[in-house]
Amino acid sequence: MSVQTVTGAVALSDIGRTLMHEHLFIAFAGAEYDSGFHFDRAAFVAEAVKRLTELRVVHGVRTFVDPCPIELGRDAGLMKEIAEKSEMNVVCTTGFYFEAMGLPIYWRARTAEEIAELYIREIEKGIGTTGVRAGAIKVATGEPVITSLEMKFLEAASMAQKATGVPIITHTQDGVGAPDQIAAFGANGVAPHKCLIGHCCGNADPAYHKRVVDSGVYIGFDRIGLHRFMPDETRADNLVKLVRGGHRKQIMMSQDRHCGWLGKFARQVSPAEQAKIDAMRAEGTWPPPYSYLFTDFVPMLRERGLTDAEIFSILDENPRRFFAGEAL
Numbered sequence: 287m288s289v290q291t292v293t294g295a296v297a298l299s300d301i302g303r304t305l306m307h308e309h310l311f312i313a314f315a316g317a318e319y320d321s322g323f324h325f326d327r328a329a330f331v332a333e334a335v336k337r338l339t340e341l342r343v344v345h346g347v348r349t350f351v352d353p354c355p356i357e358l359g360r361d362a363g364l365m366k367e368i369a370e371k372s373e374m375n376v377v378c379t380t381g382f383y384f385e386a387m388g389l390p391i392y393w394r395a396r397t398a399e400e401i402a403e404l405y406i407r408e409i410e411k412g413i414g415t416t417g418v419r420a421g422a423i424k425v426a427t428g429e430p431v432i433t434s435l436e437m438k439f440l441e442a443a444s445m446a447q448k449a450t451g452v453p454i455i456t457h458t459q460d461g462v463g464a465p466d467q468i469a470a471f472g473a474n475g476v477a478p479h480k481c482l483i484g485h486c487c488g489n490a491d492p493a494y495h496k497r498v499v500d501s502g503v504y505i506g507f508d509r510i511g512l513h514r515f516m517p518d519e520t521r522a523d524n525l526v527k528l529v530r531g532g533h534r535k536q537i538m539m540s541q542d543r544h545c546g547w548l549g550k551f552a553r554q555v556s557p558a559e560q561a562k563i564d565a566m567r568a569e570g571t572w573p574p575p576y577s578y579l580f581t582d583f584v585p586m587l588r589e590r591g592l593t594d595a596e597i598f599s600i601l602d603e604n605p606r607r608f609f610a611g612e613a614l
């Protein structure tokens with residue numbers, strides 16, 4: 287059994303330590319028209335290769351999953367170049383973002399079957415003319431509820447999942463929506479262990495997490511370090527609760543970080559926040575590094591009593607089991 291990476295199929299026995307939800311490059315639609323910014327592709331590739339190489343050599347990460355939505359600047363050729371130069375397995379996905387922040391007009395007009403056709407083609411044949419095949423499917427929904435338009439894309443993803451067998455990785459917004467996504471995947475005939483419900487660590491309530499894992503899906507604690515959404519102390523407390531509750535095999539740890547961003551953010555940033563970002567950029571610590579999970583969050587889990595065997599089995603074994611489609 288294997289997983290499709292941007293440089294070809296890799297045996298599941300070789301995917302090793304895996305970060306299940308990170309990004310290389312993000313570009314919101316329209317940023318390409320902002321002529322005030324110049325994107326230096328070569329400099330970006332060099333920086334990404336440096337960061338992925340550090341992850342591989344220092345922290346033992348072998349596989350990096352980048353579930354970049356199609357319309358957020360997903361660039362399969364760019365991912366392939368970075369994967370080759372850093373010797374990191376990089377997995378990309380097919381699938382769009384959610385209504386409030388994405389979903390191109392052309393694809394809004396398509397039927398679920400037409401959208402599924404695109405997803406299946408990207409998984410089985412490749413993305414555009416790159417020859418790069420998607421290794422998973424991305425689904426995203428907003429808050430407070432899944433819109434009817436988002437539901438069509440979720441249905442398309444479900445069709446593509448059942449046709450190809452590759453798993454689904456989701457985005458939930460503001461720590462809500464996981465139970466609705468789970469119900470919708472169930473109604474569309476997708477097996478729960480084929481779904482990683484993302485960003486559940488954005489909800490502080492352990493009862494929410496319990497509801498998610500009790501349904502048999504994988505749960506994403508995949509915004510580690512994003513203090514804007516939730517303090518890591520809360521993430522660590524809740525992750526330990528899940529392990530102690532017998533759900534270690536269902537947890538995915540990742541950070542939803544990136545190392546390249548086109549133009550400004552897709553929201554207004556306060557002058558204070560911008561000053562902080564500028565200062566970090568000047569000292570070379572912006573965007574914040576992928577190594578944070580290992581340098582800062584793993585020690586927090588140790589402080590709370592988890593053993594290294596428990597912590598690293600989450601990173602070393604759960605992703606392999608997810609891609610293998612083993613029932614939990």
Ligand SMILES: [Zn+2]
Nearest residue numbers: 307309353542
């Ligand atoms: Zn993401």
